[in-house]
Amino acid sequence: MKILIVEDNLALNNSLKEILELNGYIVDAAFDADEAINFLENSFYDIIIMDIMLPDIDGFALTKFIREKGIKTPIIMLTAKDQLKDKIKGLEIGADDYVTKPFEVEELLARIKAIGRRISAEKEDIVKLENLEINLSSRTVKKDGELVEIPPKLFCILEQLLRNRGKVVTYEMLAGKCWEITEVPSNETIRANMKLLRKLIDPEKKIIKTLSGVGYRID
Structure with missing residues (x-):
C-alpha cells in the first residue's frame, strides 16, 4: 500500500515515514496542506494520515477539500485534540478513523492494517x-x-x-x-x-x- 503522511512536525513526520517503510509501505511525506494537495494531484494513495494542526489550513479544512474533489482515499486523522466534538467533526466531514496524540505506534499500525483489510474485503483477495x-x-x-x-x-x-x-x-x-x-x-x-x-x-x-x-x- 502507498501512504501519504500530512504532518508539520518534522521529527514525527520523519519517524512515521521510517516506521511505515520498515513495515513494507511506500510512503510520501507532506508538511503542510499545499504540499499535500500537490502530492494528491500527482500520485495515488491507499491511505492518508492527516494531522489536524497544520500551519496553513487545518486538517479539517483539508479533509473537506479532498472529499469535495471526489478523492475517496481513507483518511486517519492524527491530532492532539481529544475532545469528542473534534472527533465527531472529523468523521462527519469524511475522515475514516481518528488517533489521538500521544499514541503508540502499534495502535496506528493496527488501524492502518484494519483499513487495508477493509479495502481488500471490497475486492478479490x-x-x-x-x-x-x-x-x-x-x-x-x-x-x-x-x-x-x-x-x-x-x-x-x-x-x-x-x-x-x-x-x-x-x-x-x-x-x-x-x-x-x-x-x-x-x-x-x-x-x-x-x-x-x-x-x-x-x-x-x-x-x-x-x-x-x-x-x-x-x-
Missing part, C-alpha cells in the same frame, strides 16, 4: 494464475505451493496489474502507485523492476503481457 496463488490481503505469493518472497515494490506492481486485470497498466500508473513522488522513476527503471518480478514469478512471460512503450497487462 485471492487470485490464482497458472501456478501462482496471490493473496492481496496478506500480500503473499505462492508458486507451485511454495511461498515466494516478493519485495514490497515488486508486490505493488503485481497488485496494480491484478487490480486492473484485463486493462493496460501504464508506466505512469505504476510510477504513481509504487514509487514515492520524489523518485520519478524512468520507464527503464520500471522495466528493470518488472524484469525482477518476472524472474520471481513469471520467467516464461506467460502471465504478464508487455505493451511496448505503454505498460503491462494481466488477462
